[in-house]
Amino acid sequence: xxxxxxxxxxxxxxxxxxxxxxxxxxxxxxxxxxxxxxxxxxxxxxxxxxxxxxxxxxxxxxxxxxxxxxxxxxxxxxxxxxxxxxxxxxxxxxxxxxxxxxxxxxxxxxxxxxxxxxxxxxxxxxxxxxxxxxxxxxxxxxxxxxxxxxxxxxxxxxxxxxxxxxxxxxxxxxxxxxxxxxxxxxxxxxxxxxxxxxxxxxxxxxxxxxxxxxxxxxxxxxxxxxxxxxxxxxxxxxxxxxxxxxxxxxxxxxxxxxxxxxxxxxxxxxxxxxxxxxxxxxxxxxxxxxxxxxxxxxxxxxxxxxxxxxxxxxxxxxxxxxxxxxxxxxxxxxxxxxxxxxxxxxxxxxxxxxxxxxxxxxxxxxxxxxxx
Amino acid sequence: xxxxxxxxxxxxxxxxxxxxxxxxxxxxxxxxxxxxxxxxxxxxxxxxxxxxxxxxxxxxxxxxxxxxxxxxxxxxxxxxxxxxxxxxxxxxxxxxxxxxxxxxxxxxxxxxxxxxxxxxxxxxxxxxxxxxxxxxxxxxxxxxxxxxxxxxxxxxxxxxxxxxxxxxxxxxxxxxxxxxxxxxxxxxxxxxxxxxxxxxxxxxxxxxxxxxxxxxxxxxxxxxxxxxxxxxxxxxxxxxxxxxxxxxxxxxxxxxxxxxxxxxxxxxxxxxxxxxxxxxxxxxxxxxxxxxxxxxxxxxxxxxxxxxxxxxxxxxxxxxxxxxxxxxxxxxxxxxxxxxxxxxxxxxxxxxxxxxxxxxxxxxxxxxxxxxxxxxxxxxxxxxxxxxxxxxxxxxxxxxxxxxxxxxxxx
Ligand code: SF4
Numbered sequence: 150x151x152x153x154x155x156x157x158x159x160x161x162x163x164x165x166x167x168x169x170x171x172x173x174x175x176x177x178x179x180x181x182x183x184x185x186x187x188x189x190x191x192x193x194x195x196x197x198x199x200x201x202x203x204x205x206x207x208x209x210x211x212x213x214x215x216x217x218x219x220x221x222x223x224x225x226x227x228x229x230x231x232x233x234x235x236x237x238x239x240x241x242x243x244x245x246x247x248x249x250x251x252x253x254x255x256x257x258x259x260x261x262x263x264x265x266x267x268x269x270x271x272x273x274x275x276x277x278x279x280x281x282x283x284x285x286x287x288x289x290x291x292x293x294x295x296x297x298x299x300x301x302x303x304x305x306x307x308x309x310x311x312x313x314x315x316x317x318x319x320x321x322x323x324x325x326x327x328x329x330x331x332x333x334x335x336x337x338x339x340x341x342x343x344x345x346x347x348x349x350x351x352x353x354x355x356x357x358x359x360x361x362x363x364x365x366x367x368x369x370x371x372x373x374x375x376x377x378x379x380x381x382x383x384x385x386x387x388x389x390x391x392x393x394x395x396x397x398x399x400x401x402x403x404x405x406x407x408x409x410x411x412x413x414x415x416x417x418x419x420x421x422x423x424x425x426x427x428x429x430x431x432x433x434x435x436x437x438x439x440x441x442x443x444x445x446x447x448x449x450x451x452x453x454x455x456x457x458x459x460x461x462x463x464x465x466x467x468x469x470x471x472x473x474x475x476x477x478x479x480x481x482x483x484x485x486x487x488x489x490x491x492x493x494x495x496x497x498x499x500x501x502x503x504x505x506x507x508x509x510x511x512x513x514x515x516x517x518x519x520x521x
Numbered sequence: 522x523x524x525x526x527x528x529x530x531x532x533x534x535x536x537x538x539x540x541x542x543x544x545x546x547x548x549x550x551x552x553x554x555x556x557x558x559x560x561x562x563x564x565x566x567x568x569x570x571x572x573x574x575x576x577x578x579x580x581x582x583x584x585x586x587x588x589x590x591x592x593x594x595x596x597x598x599x600x601x602x603x604x605x606x607x608x609x610x611x612x613x614x615x616x617x618x619x620x621x622x623x624x625x626x627x628x629x630x631x632x633x634x635x636x637x638x639x640x641x642x643x644x645x646x647x648x649x650x651x652x653x654x655x656x657x658x659x660x661x662x663x664x665x666x667x668x669x670x671x672x673x674x675x676x677x678x679x680x681x682x683x684x685x686x687x688x689x690x691x692x693x694x695x696x697x698x699x700x701x702x703x704x705x706x707x708x709x710x711x712x713x714x715x716x717x718x719x720x721x722x723x724x725x726x727x728x729x730x731x732x733x734x735x736x737x738x739x740x741x742x743x744x745x746x747x748x749x750x751x752x753x754x755x756x757x758x759x760x761x762x763x764x765x766x767x768x769x770x771x772x773x774x775x776x777x778x779x780x781x782x783x784x785x786x787x788x789x790x791x792x793x794x795x796x797x798x799x800x801x802x803x804x805x806x807x808x809x810x811x812x813x814x815x816x817x818x819x820x821x822x823x824x825x826x827x828x829x830x831x832x833x834x835x836x837x838x839x840x841x842x843x844x845x846x847x848x849x850x851x852x853x854x855x856x857x858x859x860x861x862x863x864x865x866x867x868x869x870x871x872x873x874x875x876x877x878x879x880x881x882x883x884x885x886x887x888x889x890x891x892x893x894x895x896x897x898x899x900x901x902x903x904x905x906x907x908x909x910x911x912x913x914x915x916x917x918x919x920x921x922x923x924x925x926x927x928x929x930x931x932x
Contacts, residue, residue: 320733325722422839
């Protein structure tokens with residue numbers, strides 16, 4: 150076992166302490182902080198009395214900091230703001246963001262608060278990290294487990310790990326590249342802090358709930374309106390995956406799509422995931438559902454009505470109305486649909502990105518040819 | 522007599538005597554059921570049952586050719602797909618000989634070109650050698666070698682599920698599918714809410730997809746002024762130990778051909794072959810990583826990668842990530858074989874004899890005309906091979922060939 154001098158505790162749950170006021174200023178989204186806010190008899194409609202001005206101002210700053218820093222991060226500066234202001238301003242900032250009702254601002258604000266928490270967590274003791282993580286229901290403990298020369302600080306239940314890490318794309322976050330024993334993933338402090346950032350981000354996004362909008366006082370909307378007027382240039386719309394080229398340039402297809410495309414053209418059997426990948430890819434590059442139906446016509450089990458239905462469903466013309474995007478490269482790899490990478494592949498993670506890049510190159514080439 | 526009608530009658534007889542052996546899946550009221558019926562020859566989905574008796578009655582009355590249920594739990598299983606209200610899904614794995622290369626090379630399987638009718642043995646080719654057409658009718662057989670290969674994969678999977686992912690045997694249900702493979706199902710509360718993305722991570726974990734062995738202990742370290750390659754040890758836990766054991770296993774049997782196929786240079790291949798015994802012995806003292814001159818991190822990565830694939834479990838990746846999947850219900854008949862899907866305790870997999878335990882029909886003989894069939898075993902008896910001949914076989918063997926569409930009933 151490890152020789153670390155750090156106080157260790159195997160039955161962490163019994164040791165659960167309560168958070169200090171300083172902790173609540175640092176991590177104002179914790180349920181304890183909300184409880185504390187209630188105890189102080191703080192009510193949002195009393196907010197516009199003069200006493201509360203510092204809280205309202207700080208709340209506004211939180212939102213502005215989220216919008217104007219890059220990468221977004223709300224500041225933490227104990228010399229500037231008192232602990233209770235720091236704590237009380239959080240729910241007010243959430244109310245401001247809610248009243249702005251803008252998806253981009255919502256995501257950006259949650260991210261900025263979560264990144265702030267990450268920076269603070271990295272510097273906390275192991276005990277404190279475990280305490281905070283457990284408040285989110287994580288099954289986590291100190292481990293001090295060694296694997297080769299590396300020593301890990303924490304062991305986290307693998308399901309709790311997956312809930313937060315499966316949205317990360319770097320290969321060192323893949324479960325298979327982690328040290329996993331007996332249902333636990335062994336992690337460093339920094340990794341745990343990063344995973345907590347993700348948990349916190351989702352948690353805060355969940356708090357910004359449009360349903361409570363109608364319960365907010367008129368004055369909140371006025372303040373929000375002011376922010377909007379000053380910072381509207383930072384209110385970007387979310388970048389969408391959509392783009393529709395005038396023609397589907399086969400030349401720019403990545404290998405994975407090309408193989409599926411040829412298989413479909415020649416009537417070979419294309420497995421379900423492959424069909425989905427191909428269809429959603431073609432729809433996303435602007436091919437019409439009718440043309441795609443024709444593509445599958447040669448398949449031996451072709452059924453026009455079913456095929457049309459499926460394709461229109463993927464195009465978002467039926468059912469839930471969402472247009473589907475094709476699976477990412479690593480999903481295609483999982484299902485054995487990636488025939489191997491070329492140079493462009495190595496720089497992208499999605500077949501659509503591949504297409505867009507290659508398309509640019511192809512177009513440039515054509516322009517050159519037509520001129521020369 | 523019409524073969525389909527004959528099979529249907531036998532299935533019907535079987536269920537009228539044995540439907541009570543069908544157990545309701547956990548929370549039956551939240552599961553969707555699906556059936557294929559002999560007459561309509563189509564899938565009936567979105568069925569729901571509130572208890573085992575209701576389900577058994579339905580099966581007795583209709584004697585379906587196949588019975589399926591959802592790994593998912595729904596609030597309203599009978600509703601349309603997007604109105605069912607998904608509550609969660611078991612974690613399910615399908616290991617099928619179709620996805621596993623086996624020593625028999627599937628020589629017992631056959632195909633026929635849909636265009637020109639050319640026939641051949643083994644898995645269907647990409648293109649018909651005669652007319653270039655690319656679609657085929659295929660007939661596959663569960664042979665002992667294929668089933669053995671599937672068993673090995675299932676054992677690999679079970680090892681990963683228990684040692685690494687921490688599930689206990691009591692969470693795991695294991696069954697023979699009634700055709701060419703095994704089903705492994707984790708029913709723990711823990712896994713219910715996992716979304717497809719998380720399940721995909723689990724798939725990658727058990728199949729070894731996306732592994733970078735540099736995260737598992739293979740590295741180059743500076744020591745005593747020189748560079749040294751070190752790697753994981755045989756008895757380590759998780760993928761570290763598995764990668765080491767797979768590498769050992771691979772090197773033990775590797776021919777120069779195998780090594781060259783990894784893209785290693787000829788001089789290195791020769792060096793490895795010459796020092797093989799020494800390398801394998803050196804595992805006792807921390808591994809062979811530094812014995813072969815000229816073999817660096819890159820070369821070792823390729824070798825270890827091969828080792829990883831030997832230790833991974835070759836599952837059907839699509840099935841596990843699909844959280845709305847329908848799977849065969851245990852103790853019901855497989856329409857393509859007339860064999861039962863049977864469950865058994867996971868720790869008995871080594872002794873389990875699928876071709877004995879899945880036999881459903883134990884009495885009676887039937888005269889049939891067999892078009893063509895390889896040699897096969899059911900229970901303790903072997904049958905065939907047959908080619909264009911009329912034979913009288915025990916009911917189970919006859920049904921097996923009839924369900925496979927390789928024979929017809931002779932009056
Ligand atoms: S890396 Fe991605 S884009 Fe390239 S072939 Fe593979 S799946 Fe397709």
